[in-house]
Amino acid sequence: MNDVCTPAAPAAARTAADYKSATKPVWCPGCGDFSVLGAVTRALASLQLPPHEVAIVSGIGCSSRIPAYTTCYGFHGVHGRALAAGTGLKVARPDMTVLVTGGDGDGYSIGGNHFLHACRRNVDLTYVVMDNHVYGMTKGQASPTTEPDWDNKLAPGGTGIRSFHPLVIALASGASFVARAFSGDPGGTADIIARAIRHPGFSFVEILSPCVTFRPEQRGWKQQVHPAAVDPTDDAARAARRIMTDDGFNIGVLYAGDRTPYPLQRGGPRRAVAELEAEFELQGGAA
Numbered sequence: 001m002n003d004v005c006t007p008a009a010p011a012a013a014r015t016a017a018d019y020k021s022a023t024k025p026v027w028c029p030g031c032g033d034f035s036v037l038g039a040v041t042r043a044l045a046s047l048q049l050p051p052h053e054v055a056i057v058s059g060i061g062c063s064s065r066i067p068a069y070t071t072c073y074g075f076h077g078v079h080g081r082a083l084a085a086g087t088g089l090k091v092a093r094p095d096m097t098v099l100v101t102g103g104d105g106d107g108y109s110i111g112g113n114h115f116l117h118a119c120r121r122n123v124d125l126t127y128v129v130m131d132n133h134v135y136g137m138t139k140g141q142a143s144p145t146t147e148p149d150w151d152n153k154l155a156p157g158g159t160g161i162r163s164f165h166p167l168v169i170a171l172a173s174g175a176s177f178v179a180r181a182f183s184g185d186p187g188g189t190a191d192i193i194a195r196a197i198r199h200p201g202f203s204f205v206e207i208l209s210p211c212v213t214f215r216p217e218q219r220g221w222k223q224q225v226h227p228a229a230v231d232p233t234d235d236a237a238r239a240a241r242r243i244m245t246d247d248g249f250n251i252g253v254l255y256a257g258d259r260t261p262y263p264l265q266r267g268g269p270r271r272a273v274a275e276l277e278a279e280f281e282l283q284g285g286a287a
């Protein structure tokens with residue numbers, strides 16, 4: 001018998017398909033979120049992250065369905081609370097790669113306060129927002145990023161309310177990586193998401209992702225988007241000036257700073273679930 005050890009065959013490289021679950025998305029045909037799902041899975045494959053070391057946390061909305069469509073750990077929580085859940089998960093399990101995903105309604109309206117403080121805390125996670133400037137799941141109400149003059153039957157003549165500017169708000173609140181992507185460019189979006197995951201600290205990726213059902217005119221975004229003309233800056237004031245004055249269709253990494261991320265305790269003691277349950281058990285009976 002030959003006593004020479006045969007080296008183990010190298011593990012086959014993971015492809016985007018390895019991160020897609022068997023659950024078929026229920027999005028409307030043509031929804032931009034299909035491409036975002038493709039971009040997320042391509043980004044994970046490019047980083048070769050084992051699916052069991054990645055958690056995708058979302059709130060509620062069409063876009064927030066993403067965790068179910070992947071083979072990673074997923075948490076489909078309550079409306080607007082995805083960042084709170086994702087932050088808690090990352091702090092408890094710093095070894096996991098955490099992506100938080102959702103829509104503009106989920107993240108900027110009901111979840112707006114969490115957005116500000118997640119940027120400020122700078123915990124090392126990646127926040128991916130599929131922004132379609134509308135509440136898709138609840139049938140087309142105006143969201144914080146809806147244009148003030150968007151005329152529709154729920155807001156005749158438009159809301160007349162100035163739109164929220166998520167990128168500048170993220171920057172002003174302390175996010176350490178700020179980018180804009182377009183779902184119609186899945187390769188470019190995958191690259192931006194991969195860079196966001198690699199960046200230490202809170203990384204924010206705003207993806208223009210059309211809602212073809214309630215905002216069919218957004219199909220025209222593909223003619224409007226264009227690559228950012230300049231390289232990312234690490235100067236927040238310069239980035240803010242650029243973002244404030246661009247046309248909203250500038251695609252790329254717009255800011256990559258080096259703020260120290262929130263310190264995480266790696267390798268701390270793991271506690272058994274039963275022990276935690278016992279600690280949180282309510283004491284005493286009803287009065």
Ligand SMILES: Cc1ncc(C[n+]2csc(CCOP(=O)(O)OP(=O)(O)O)c2C)c(N)n1
Nearest residue numbers: 060061062063079103104105106135136137
């Ligand atoms: C506390 C609470 N308020 C309201 C709702 C109803 N609701 C569900 S999804 C949603 C908006 C989703 O919009 P968005 O986050 O932009 O995602 P999209 O569906 O456009 O992807 C709302 C208002 C809810 N589920 N829970």
Ligand code: SF4
Nearest residue numbers: 028031062136211212
């Ligand atoms: S309603 Fe809009 S956001 Fe929701 S699945 Fe359909 S196209 Fe996508």
